[in-house]
Amino acid sequence: MSAWEQRRSLSFSEAFDLPLSVDLRTAARAFGICSATAYKLIRLGRFPCPVLRVGHCYRIPTAFLLRALGIEERPVYAVPLEQDLADPSTHRDDRPGTEDRT
Numbered sequence: 001m002s003a004w005e006q007r008r009s010l011s012f013s014e015a016f017d018l019p020l021s022v023d024l025r026t027a028a029r030a031f032g033i034c035s036a037t038a039y040k041l042i043r044l045g046r047f048p049c050p051v052l053r054v055g056h057c058y059r060i061p062t063a064f065l066l067r068a069l070g071i072e073e074r075p076v077y078a079v080p081l082e083q084d085l086a087d088p089s090t091h092r093d094d095r096p097g098t099e100d101r102t
Contacts, residue, residue, distance in 0.1 A: 010026075010029055015069065015071065018065070018066075020063075021062055023060075024038050024057075024058040024059075025038075030065055031048060042058065049065055049067070049068035
């Protein structure tokens with residue numbers, strides 16, 4: 001992984017793929033800050049969301065991370081998108097002038 005990839009912020013879709021808790025480096029990336037700044041904020045008690053200390057590691061619950069980022073709810077899909085795209089019978093075109101002409 002290049003230095004740029006390690007420093008860039010998480011994309012919206014990456015945020016929804018996170019596990020139940022993340023390490024401090026991932027949380028820092030989500031906030032767009034470096035790990036050193038994240039450790040400093042924890043020491044000062046100013047990290048933007050609750051942090052759990054597990055042994056020598058910090059873990060951040062993803063629900064608190066997303067809430068701090070302003071993402072209150074995850075999108076829910078009844079059918080996984082891959083299945084929906086594979087079955088053309090489930091697609092509807094709601095644009096004007098595209099009604100079924102059967």
